[in-house]
Amino acid sequence: xxxxxxxxxxxxxFFILSFFPFIYLIKFTNGIKDHDIISFFGINFLFTLNIxxxxxxxxxxxIxxxxxxxxxxxxxxxxxxxxxKINNSNFLIVFFLFLLFFFISVDIxxxxxxSWDVKKYYLPKATAFxxxxxxxxxxxxxxxxxxxxxxxxxxWKNSFLSYxxxxxxxxxxxxILAIFYFLTIQNLTNVLKIILSFLILFISxxxxxxxxxxxxxxxxxxxFIAKHLFQIFNNNKDNFIDFVMIILSLNLILWTKSEGLAYxxxxxxxxxxxxxxxxxxxxxxxxxxxxxxxxxxxxxxxxGLSLNPNVETFSFEILNKINFNFIFIRSYQIVAWYLMYFLxxxxxxxxxxxxxxxxxxxxxxxxxxxxxxxxxxLNFGVIFLTYMITTYPMPFHLKYSLDRIIFHTSGLFLIxxxxxxxxxxxxx
Amino acid sequence: xxxxxxxxxxxxxYIVILFFIIFFLNxxxxxxxxxxxxSRDYEKRMVDEHxxxxxxxxxxxxxxxxxxxxxxxxxxxNFEKVPNNYWAFFRFDTNIDNNxxxxxxxxxxxxxxxxxxxxxxxxxxxxxVYDYEVLEKNKNCYLLGVK
Numbered sequence: 001x002x003x004x005x006x007x008x009x010x011x012x013x014f015f016i017l018s019f020f021p022f023i024y025l026i027k028f029t030n031g032i033k034d035h036d037i038i039s040f041f042g043i044n045f046l047f048t049l050n051i052x053x054x055x056x057x058x059x060x061x062x063i064x065x066x067x068x069x070x071x072x073x074x075x076x077x078x079x080x081x082x083x084x085k086i087n088n089s090n091f092l093i094v095f096f097l098f099l100l101f102f103f104i105s106v107d108i109x110x111x112x113x114x115s116w117d118v119k120k121y122y123l124p125k126a127t128a129f130x131x132x133x134x135x136x137x138x139x140x141x142x143x144x145x146x147x148x149x150x151x152x153x154x155x156w157k158n159s160f161l162s163y164x165x166x167x168x169x170x171x172x173x174x175x176i177l178a179i180f181y182f183l184t185i186q187n188l189t190n191v192l193k194i195i196l197s198f199l200i201l202f203i204s205x206x207x208x209x210x211x212x213x214x215x216x217x218x219x220x221x222x223x224f225i226a227k228h229l230f231q232i233f234n235n236n237k238d239n240f241i242d243f244v245m246i247i248l249s250l251n252l253i254l255w256t257k258s259e260g261l262a263y264x265x266x267x268x269x270x271x272x273x274x275x276x277x278x279x280x281x282x283x284x285x286x287x288x289x290x291x292x293x294x295x296x297x298x299x300x301x302x303x304g305l306s307l308n309p310n311v312e313t314f315s316f317e318i319l320n321k322i323n324f325n326f327i328f329i330r331s332y333q334i335v336a337w338y339l340m341y342f343l344x345x346x347x348x349x350x351x352x353x354x355x356x357x358x359x360x361x362x363x364x365x366x367x368x369x370x371x372x373x374x375x376x377x378l379n380f381g382v383i384f385l386t387y388m389i390t391t392y393p394m395p396f397h398l399k400y401s402l403d404r405i406i407f408h409t410s411g412l413f414l415i416x417x418x419x420x421x422x423x424x425x426x427x428x
Numbered sequence: 429x430x431x432x433x434x435x436x437x438x439x440x441x442y443i444v445i446l447f448f449i450i451f452f453l454n455x456x457x458x459x460x461x462x463x464x465x466x467s468r469d470y471e472k473r474m475v476d477e478h479x480x481x482x483x484x485x486x487x488x489x490x491x492x493x494x495x496x497x498x499x500x501x502x503x504x505x506n507f508e509k510v511p512n513n514y515w516a517f518f519r520f521d522t523n524i525d526n527n528x529x530x531x532x533x534x535x536x537x538x539x540x541x542x543x544x545x546x547x548x549x550x551x552x553x554x555x556x557v558y559d560y561e562v563l564e565k566n567k568n569c570y571l572l573g574v575k
Contacts, residue, residue, distance in 0.1 A: 001466060003465060003469070003470065004462075004465055004466055007465070099449075100452075103452060103453070103456070103458050106458055106461050106462050106465055107456055107458065107461060109461070109465050109473075110461040110464055110465065110473060112473065112474050112477040112478065113477055114515070116511045119510070119511045119512050119515045120511045120512045123515045124512070124514070124515055124520060127515070127518055127519065127520045128520035130520075131519075131520050133520055137520075137522060139522060139525040139526075140525060161470075163470050164518070189438075191438050191441040191442065191445070192441065194445055195441060195444055195445060195448070198445070198448040198449075198452065201452065202448075202451075202452075205456075207456060
């Protein structure tokens with residue numbers, strides 16, 4: 001019973017942290033009295049995650065940092081609720097956000113089946129951060145971005161019972177919040193949003209995603225980005241907040257997995273090349289992402305970490321093996337495994353069906369998704385190149401990683417599904 | 429029909445939501461997991477997953493850490509194929525990566541033979557077991573201490 005009550009307290013902590021007053025700082029809703037509560041939570045929590053990331057560079061006391069953020073968020077929560085700054089009609093959505101987060105938390109609290117990488121790298125790193133060590137103390141896989149393990153340790157440390165899974169609960173919260181946040185993309189009714197959130201949950205949720213591996217975080221951050229890409233390209237609402245949120249999400253992606261650098265550059269380049277107007281915002285985005293990439297390089301350099309995304313996987317030795325036969329066999333393997341994992345990923349299948357539906361019934365609108373095609377092609381290009389030069393045995397490397405790589409960015413392609421659904425509902 | 433005037437069909441949608449909740453609870457065994465959360469403590473659930481003296485023997489390791497107050501990490505030799513048994517200590521120790529362990533203790537996990545049965549070959553992983561005595565034993569798990 002004590003554990004269950006602590007689990008609920010930890011859940012409430014995440015909700016309170018979602019009131020961190022970032023939204024008031026940027027005043028993006030000038031002129032609008034009510035905030036959509038899920039957007040409010042999403043924007044604030046993403047900003048809180050960025051604060052934890054930036055302050056982590058100096059490895060502060062996790063308890064002091066948490067207490068500071070918590071009290072600021074608590075005051076903001078009281079102010080927001082007292083002044084009725086958020087729309088009351090959305091409390092049904094919050095109830096379901098809480099309910100689904102509770103289910104996921106219970107699942108996490110019973111999921112100790114840590115995968116190989118978690119036992120070898122992510123859990124020992126989280127344990128180190130829990131004991132106030134930092135990246136300079138680590139010896140294994142230091143080139144992997146440390147932030148997911150740091151985040152795990154941060155909330156592990158700031159829980160009453162100090163069980164490690166309280167730290168992993170933040171992965172669950174980011175995931176479920178990202179789904180609800182993504183569904184604010186269109187003006188759907190609350191009930192429909194809840195149904196769609198269940199459907200996204202059914203096609204993406206797996207217990208083992210929350211064992212401490214950071215893959216689910218990349219998926220969630222991509223869902224955050226997806227909403228704002230839709231606003232920019234499909235709703236033609238390129239507000240400052242849309243770009244800020246993309247930048248904040250890309251920053252988290254950069255620090256979540258080594259592949260994050262590729263994702264950040266792909267998404268940024270696709271926006272810069274496809275968006276025809278708003279040169280100022282394009283410049284702002286490009287400059288910000290470049291600064292964040294340079295900041296990461298600087299931090300890596302400062303702590304003496306390798307810039308090779310995976311020391312065991314990439315080395316110049318592979319250049320000696322490259323010949324026509326090598327390229328042919330590897331190309332065949334990569335394409336075959338890609339197709340297999342693509343066609344077994346429910347999100348990609350649904351997105352593909354939605355794409356074909358639009359292609360058949362609304363051919364004119366198909367151009368509105370040019371940015372997604374660019375992201376898809378560049379993404380495939382990076383995957384192809386990465387597996388072409390890997391020193392790991394093939395197809396072993398493909399078999400045990402490509403499904404997760406496809407899962408990372410799959411959330412972006414749900415935009416097409418939501419667009420398709422919205423058109424369908426409008427027709428009815 | 430469901431989507432025809434969908435804004436008016438809220439009752440039907442609530443039934444769909446209820447069905448989804450039941451499906452989710454059932455599919456991911458949330459009922460059972462809630463019961464486990466209420467009835468079994470953290471250590472018990474960890475032992476259920478990683479074994480007391482099987483697989484990674486979380487239960488045995490946890491027991492000897494507490495009973496013998498192991499402040500430094502001893503060498504752990506697990507005869508089952510596991511990636512890394514040291515995570516079970518929930519302790520970051522740079523000495524582990526440098527292969528520097530507390531030489532006063534040795535933990536053998538899932539060792540199906542008697543460590544002291546073969547006098548001709550008294551070494552396990554280049555460690556002379558005759559330098560040690562058994563401090564704790566549970567099935568195939570041993571905590572050995574220097575004599």
